[in-house]
Amino acid sequence: MPLSPEQQAEIDALRAEPRPTLRAVSDGMEAHLYRAAPVLDHGFVRVVDYMGDDAAICQAARVSYGRGTKSVSNDEGLIRYLMRHWHSTPFEMCEVKLHVKLPVFVARQWIRHRTANVNEYSARYSILDREFYIPAPDTLAAQSTTNNQGRGAVLEGEEAARVLRWLRDDADRAYDHYEAMISQDGQQGLARELARMNLPANVYTQWYWKVDLHNLLHFLRLRADAHAQYEIRVYAEAICDIVRDWVPFAYRAFEDYRLGGATLSATALDCLRRMLKGEEVTQETSGMSKGEWREFRAAID
Numbered sequence: 001m002p003l004s005p006e007q008q009a010e011i012d013a014l015r016a017e018p019r020p021t022l023r024a025v026s027d028g029m030e031a032h033l034y035r036a037a038p039v040l041d042h043g044f045v046r047v048v049d050y051m052g053d054d055a056a057i058c059q060a061a062r063v064s065y066g067r068g069t070k071s072v073s074n075d076e077g078l079i080r081y082l083m084r085h086w087h088s089t090p091f092e093m094c095e096v097k098l099h100v101k102l103p104v105f106v107a108r109q110w111i112r113h114r115t116a117n118v119n120e121y122s123a124r125y126s127i128l129d130r131e132f133y134i135p136a137p138d139t140l141a142a143q144s145t146t147n148n149q150g151r152g153a154v155l156e157g158e159e160a161a162r163v164l165r166w167l168r169d170d171a172d173r174a175y176d177h178y179e180a181m182i183s184q185d186g187q188q189g190l191a192r193e194l195a196r197m198n199l200p201a202n203v204y205t206q207w208y209w210k211v212d213l214h215n216l217l218h219f220l221r222l223r224a225d226a227h228a229q230y231e232i233r234v235y236a237e238a239i240c241d242i243v244r245d246w247v248p249f250a251y252r253a254f255e256d257y258r259l260g261g262a263t264l265s266a267t268a269l270d271c272l273r274r275m276l277k278g279e280e281v282t283q284e285t286s287g288m289s290k291g292e293w294r295e296f297r298a299a300i301d
């Protein structure tokens, strides 16, 4: 269970006390505020705070005194224009602060996104919970035969059962030893900052992660993509659901130009023009490498 009854009660108490404010609010985001969206077996993403909405993006772009809204269709058109032309700073005017609970090996990928502010749960100060990510059977897959950086067919039968057993047993044994090492029952007790090194990378950690919308969309572009590892992708997808409700115009433009769109090189664009004129272009006559050609065909077929 991602949240204990006490944690859920704290969230419910926060949501039970709405306060009037002069600040711009997004109704879609208010529905998410404080609530935890479950991810993986023990993880979650929840919005702790946010600033701005679609109108704030337009307000900054127009450098206006009021809400900046001329009309709803104008606002959406402006946001699409900004997204299309990589005019990114207006998107930086919106910010979100998330509380994320995630396995350490996912955190290692996530932390590579340097344009956020992070504060992580201290395992020097606190004792980590006995919570380990164990993949669901349908995500427990073999090494891909075509992609060195991915997985292929789902493991089956005795092999799947053995892998799951080892993952659970090893995590349990490591945690038993962690607990025994830090215990001060009849011994000095090893410092928490040292004992934690015995825990495997599927142990859960938590952090507060604050980022502006421009850099968040960059994170989502990379991590909600099919090439991202499943375990970080599901977090990105949970955040996409939040962003869609928070800034619907910006999210629609992002889906259209970034998530669903494609960038073409000058060579690829030239091939496309030749194909539109009726020429039969092949990889050999395209001027592209096999990999580029495969990606080009995947984008246009």
Ligand SMILES: Cc1cc2nc3c(=O)[nH]c(=O)nc-3n(C[C@H](O)[C@H](O)[C@H](O)COP(=O)(O)OP(=O)(O)OC[C@H]3O[C@@H](n4cnc5c(N)ncnc54)[C@H](O)[C@@H]3O)c2cc1C
Pocket (backbone or CB within 6 Å): 112, 113, 114, 115, 116, 215, 218, 222, 223, 227, 228, 229
């Ligand atoms: C599918 C996938 C596979 C990956 N595989 C690997 C791998 O095998 N090994 C590995 O090490 N990493 C890997 N990465 C991580 C990747 O290389 C990036 O580090 C990560 O995606 C963060 O991207 P970013 O630097 O653009 O993001 P951010 O750190 O958020 O930066 C955003 C943008 O700010 C600018 N910026 C930020 N900091 C600097 C800086 N110090 N100098 C210059 N510009 C800066 C850049 O324009 C950057 O694009 C992988 C990522 C993905 C999505």
